[in-house]
Structure formats: structure tokens, C-alpha cells
Amino acid sequence: MLIKGENANATVMQVLKDVYALRKPYGVLYKKKNITRPFEDQTSLEFFSKKSDCSLFMFGSHNKKRPSNLVIGLMYDYHVLHVIELGIEKFVSLKDTKNSKCPEGTKPILIFAGDDFDTTGDYRRLKSLPIDLFRGPTVANICLAGLEYVLHFTALKGKVYFRSYKLLLKKSGCRTPWIELEEMGPSVDLVLRRTQLASDDLYKLSMKMPKALKPKKKKNRSHDTFGTTYGKIHMWKQDLSNLQTRKMKGLKKRPVEKITEDQEKK
């Protein structure tokens, strides 16, 4: 669901249009401008999501304090979960890159680079939003020749660089092809501004998995912090009298003659 704010400037509108083009069959781009503030009042956003049955939204606006603002949000059961505000610094749109494009509706490859994505809590949420936004429907099989484009997010010096490349599979000597990338599509430099994360209980509710999908716990296995897997083996009752222990040669029972010989020598 892509909504335009009150003073959306050309950059922001073009970003929304590009994202809509990338997610063609599943996106809804609203044409009129809406005067709402996503961080203060969320009732209108929830109303829109109920009407259009979308749970992800992007809201673009522009004012003096926050130029070229993009708000991305995720909803659960038509209530807002997370909202993240990003500022657009540099933007090159789909139209400006003169290379060939890929057909719409293809499932993209998503790559996140940079250790910031795992260390900072905000960045972790920031990671889950584009995954949700850009991954297509979950499929069981994928045609290997149909992997067309790559969306690459890099976190560097407080900024997030978003680039999209077209994938060219070249021949290498063996079965796996050699990759070459060609710049295609929108490239945006983003700065993280504000975030509003979900309340804990709503987040817990949203992460609840139905019993059928929960991974089945295997019995008698446990894991260490270092990653070692321990297994438990249950043995039947053993007869300890017939146990094979270490051979103590010194304690072996000597034959009787040898003892008498020693005694005689003494």
C-alpha cells in the first residue's frame, strides 16, 4: 500500500512509483494526497489497510524539518506493528538507468551487507521490513534460469545504500555459473530517522505460529552455546560382573610353581 503525503515532492513520488513497479501485482498505489501523520495518528492508516487488505505500507512526504521522508510500516491484524522513518538522500529512478529491465513479478534475491544490521536493534527491524516488502510469494521450487534481479542493502557509516542489479549468468568452467551484475532499477541512499517499534505483547501475538508450522522437537538432543550438539543414549541394564575392563598385567594371578621358585630363591 503506497500512500502519498500532503507535500510529497517529486523524489518521494518517484520512489513510491518505482517500488510499486517492482511489486506490481501486489501493490496498491493511491493517487490522492492524504494529510496524515503516521507517527501521531494511525487510525487513518489502519482504515486504509482494512479497505485494501494490505499489511505493509509506505508513506512519502516532504517538509522543511524532514525533507524527502519515507515511512515504512508493518501491520498485524490491521493494527500498526512497526513504523520506520527513512530519509532519502540520493535517488536514481528506474527511468534514469538506461539498461534493460526484468519482467515484473519475479522473485528477487535479497542481500544485506554490513554488520550494523545485526548489532543495532533498530537496524534489525529495518532488516525485516524490506524482506517482507520485497520477497515474493513463498514457493517450493524456483526455476534457476529465472533468477533475474538482486536487491542489495548495505549499511555503512549510518546510511543504508539500496541498489538493484540485474543478474547475468555467465559460463564458468563448472556447473555453477559466474555472476555478473548490471545496474538496473532504483538506487536509493537512505538515512534512518525515527522508529516506532511494536509493543511487546502485540509483537508476541503476531509471531505466534500455529501448531502445524512449529518445528518438531527432536528428543534426546541438546545444543551447547558453542554450537555442539549433544545426544543422549539410553542403555539397557548391564551385567557388571561380565564387564571388560583394562588389563592390569601386574595384578595377574601367577601360576603356583613360579611363586614356589621365588620362595626357593629367597
Next chain:
Amino acid sequence: MEGPSVEELLAKAEQDEAEKLQRITVSKELELEFDLGNLLASDRNPPTALRQAGPVPEAELRALARDNTQLLINQLWQLPTERVEEALVARLPEPTTRLPREKPVPKPRPLTRWQQFARLKGIHPKKKTNLVWDEVSGQWRRRWGYKRARDDTTEWLIEVPDGADPLEDQFAKRIQAKKERVAKNELNRLRNLARAHKTQLPSTAGMHPTGHQSKEELGRAMQVAKVSTASVGRFQERLPKEKAPRGSGKKRKFQPLFGDFAAEKKNQLELLRIMNSKKSKLDVTRATNKQMREEDQEEAAKKRKMSQKGKRRGGWQGTGGKRKGGPPSQGGKRKGGLGGKKQSRPPGLGSKRKAGQHQGGKRRK
């Protein structure tokens, strides 16, 4: 002289393979984390090369992207593949990243009557074979469906049973019995659904024809039958002297005379607040628009009637619909009619309306 020996050839082949592998291998400090179900890869290496580069590291970003993509593609190409219609298709594993759900988990449905009974008695569903041996045709046929094993419907001869009436139609009896079974099944299914959604089925009391039904019951049954069409009774014709049914609208419900004191107090205070506030309760724009729409509709209906009458009589009589420069009494009448509203439209307009002369709200479509 011998050509290159076997060992030399083998060594050369190994070297070639190593070179080829080198082309597609990428070395990284930390391994990437792959989530192949989502076609996702996360690179945790700190981007030192990028930091050293200048303000806009496009080329370095591209190189980094290329390396990461190569690693992901290597992983993908190792998945089990199969050939589907001349394309190589890899089977993806389940996505491992846990993302929040979009809608809440569906609630478990309540058990149906049979399921409750079976649970009580400890009855488990018996596993049945797909095919059954059919004696008549001498082959294995399916248990139900097209060309099933014991098909009643295709019998060309039915013997009249001992105690039955010889003039009865046994074929029709069979078809009727089947219809009754299907209807009973459908009824039970609807009942189970109603129980699951905690609603009630519409009652069919008095709708089944017995010989002894009173006039009122018959009347009610007839009304229900009239409304049970696809257009909810809109195009059902009435008999020549039949009157329209009275009292078939919604029943009005009234509050009890004395009951909830808190609610009554709240309502009365709310009323006082509305009366005190300066804001008018009447939305002038909506009221004027409604009035204008009604007038439009009236005129359109009149025009249609006139045109129909004119056509029937074979020619136009007069101008029919709009008349230019209507008599001033029309405007006067209009004003009287609008006396109830706050603002009135300018008098003397007649039936012709000009766009700029509205005093009410803007015309909204």
C-alpha cells in the same frame, strides 16, 4: 616417443578444475548466513573496503554485491534439482527467517455432531481401499464416482418387492430416496456450519405442507415462498386483486420504560450538550444536495412520462419537459417548500438552473 603420460594428463585436469573453481569461489572472513527459502543472504563482514573509499562508493558497492551474489548462487546451485518442461528447477527449503504474521492464527473450528459422537465412543475412521472388485463387470472399479463398482442408477430391471404395490414406480422411488438422502445431508451440513459460526438456521416451522394448516400459516408460507427467489421477490407478480402485504418491514424496538439509569442520564446530558453547542446539527451542504437531487429525479421522471405519452399519441404536444421563463409562481412555490431549510435558493429560477447561482454548498457528485 610417448605422448603425455596418464599422470601428467590427470594432473593437468586437476589444475584446470582448480582454476575453474577459483573463478567462482569468493573468500570472506565470516561466512554469510543464507536463508534459501527467501532467497536471502546476510553478510556480516564489516565493510572495510567501502569505508576507505570516497563519498559515493558505487564501484565498490557493485563489487561487494557481485561477491555476495556469487556466494548465494553457489549455494542455490547445490540444491536438489529436477527438470520440469525443459527448465532446470531447484527445490527450495522452507524459509528460516521468522517474520510477524499478517493476520491472526485461525481459531480451531468446533467439532461437528458426528465428530463429537465418534470421540465419545472412541470410533476411529477406517482406512478404505480406493478400488473395489466389481463382480458384474469383472474388474476393479472405484468405490464411488464415475464408473463405480455397484451403480444403482444404471439398472434396467428392478424387481417389485413382496409387500409393495405392483403399480408403484420403483425407479421413481429410488430417485426420490436418493434426493431425500442428499437433502438430509445438506441440512446437517448447514446445521454444523451454523453451530460453528454460532448463528441459527432460519426456522422452517410451518413451511412443510401438511393437510391441516390454518389460513394464517398458509399466508405466512406463501409470503416466505414469494421472497425466496434470486431477486428476493422483486419481480414476483401479484394476483389481480391481491393486496400488498402489510407489516413485512422491520419491527421497531423500543427501550424499556425504566431500566438503565446511567445510560438514560448519559443520553440526556449528550442531548443538552448538542443543544448548547454553536455547531448546527443540520449539515446544510448535504441537505441542499439532497434536495437538488430529488428535484432532478422528479424532472427526469416527468420528462420520461411526457415523452412516453407523446410517443403514444403520435407526436409532440407542446414542448413537453422544460419550459423557458417559467411563471413566477413556480419560484414562489419553491420558496415556500424550502422554508424549512436554513438557506433558500434564489426565487424565480423556474426549472432552468444556472451553475453560479447556488447559495448552498458546492454541488457534489
